[in-house]
Amino acid sequence: MKASIGESLGDYTRHEILSTMESESQKIFKENHPKFTPNQLIETMSRKGIKFNLMSREEAKKRITENTYYFKVGVYRHNFIKDENGQYSNLDFAHLDDLAILDMRLRKILLNMSLDLEHSLKTLVNSIVTMDKLEDGYQIVQDFSTTHKFDLSNMYGIYDKRSHYLNPVKNKHSSCTSVWVLLELMSFGELSKFLEFYFDRTKISKKRLVYPAKLIRYAKNVRNAAAHNNPIILNLSGMTSISPDPKIMQTNHKMGLDKSLYRNPRINDILCLFFLHDMYCSKGVRNHLISELEAFKKRCMRNASYYSNNNHLKELYRNLELLIDYYKFK
Structure with missing residues (x-):
């Protein structure tokens, strides 16, 4: 029997043609x-x-x-x-323009916080592994790679011709990767998975890792949104409520934040980032963040009159001010 035109084209070609049809x-x-x-x-x-x-x-x-x-x-x-x-x-269009500027500044602050936290948590894990007599620094990498199907080749950029920045490290360590090299090269998302993995694995210092292991996945959401320039000041009300971690809820209560606000998934992600940053970053890093937050709060007030008729945004900025003041004076 003679094949139809569609059959004679082959699966790939048919797919390509159909994908271009409107x-x-x-x-x-x-x-x-x-x-x-x-x-x-x-x-x-x-x-x-x-x-x-x-x-x-x-x-x-x-x-x-x-x-x-x-x-x-x-x-x-x-x-x-x-x-x-x-x-x-x-x-007014000026309201949209102002919110876009504020959101850009907030994203930069949140991204810097994510970078601070990433460095601090990698330092913490490195320190704990170094003191753990049950770890040689190499087997843990293989176990993590196997458990999470983590491809070390991708981390080194072996298949990426543009990875010349990693060549010195790749040439020396790619055949036998240690945990200190892994921590240096892995992304924030990969660090999130590793922290959960290591918390379940380690027998020492578990109390120091409990909150990163539980909350890092939420902080990761903020980091990704900020890094990819996704809007933050958006959909901050009316979303499906969640139940935050009890420690986060306790902190939110101390700050006086509105419960309906911090049950919003986006707000919860930001609060988790603040909580971890406060708990694990150094005093110098925290003081620098406070200066950035104070400047941001001042910028928010510049056009506060724009939102005098928008109860949602007024409430959002009031709670943001509570968060900044708590971080500053606690």
């Missing part, structure tokens, strides 16, 4: 979300009720053309409500 839903989506020029974007925002009183249309156009882009700024409109006609209430 579905009806894709066609409709494109029609509803066409490419817009800056002027068209301004008009579209205006039709949705976004005002240009605090920042003129020309200034807004310059912002989304030279300093940022609409998708990066426009996403913050979800922090504002619409009226019964689907129009945004009390929303």
Whole structure:
């Protein structure tokens, strides 16, 4: 029997052809979300009720053309409500621009905190392993690699021609990797898995590792969002509630944070990062963070009047101030 055209093409070729064919839903989506020029974007925002009183249309156009882009700024409109006609209430483009700037600054602070924490926890684990008479520093790497199907070749970038920065380490250590080399090269996400693994494995200093092992996965979420420039000040209310760790809940209670806020998964991730940073980073590192947080709090207050009619954002910033003050004075 003669093969059909589809059969004669082969599975791979059929897949490639089908993947390039536009579905009806894709066609409709494109029609509803066409490419817009800056002027068209301004008009579209205006039709949705976004005002240009605090920042003129020309200034807004310059912002989304030279300093940022609409998708990066426009996403913050979800922090504002619409009226019964689907129009945004009390929303000016300047509000979106201000939130985008604040979020950028917050992401930088959270990313720096993540880097501080990563260094401190790697130092802690290195110290514990060094004092552990049951570890030779090598077998633990093999056991972790086997348990978590961790590919050491990927860590060294053996299959990546651009990995010349790692060549000196790779040439010397890739054939027999020690835990101190592993800790130096592994990512934050890999460190998260390793801490959980090592907590279950070690017989010493378990109390020093209990909170990193339990909470590092939440701090990792913040680190990834900040590193990839994902918006932080977004969807901070109305999400599915979670039950934070009892120690985190106790700390939140001391700070006076609103319970409905810290049960939000995004807020919980941030609070876990703060908790671990406070517990494991040095005094000098903490003092530097306090200076950054104070500057951020001051910047938040610059345009506080923008959000006088937005109870959600007012409550968010009030709790953020409580968090900063607690971290500073505790």
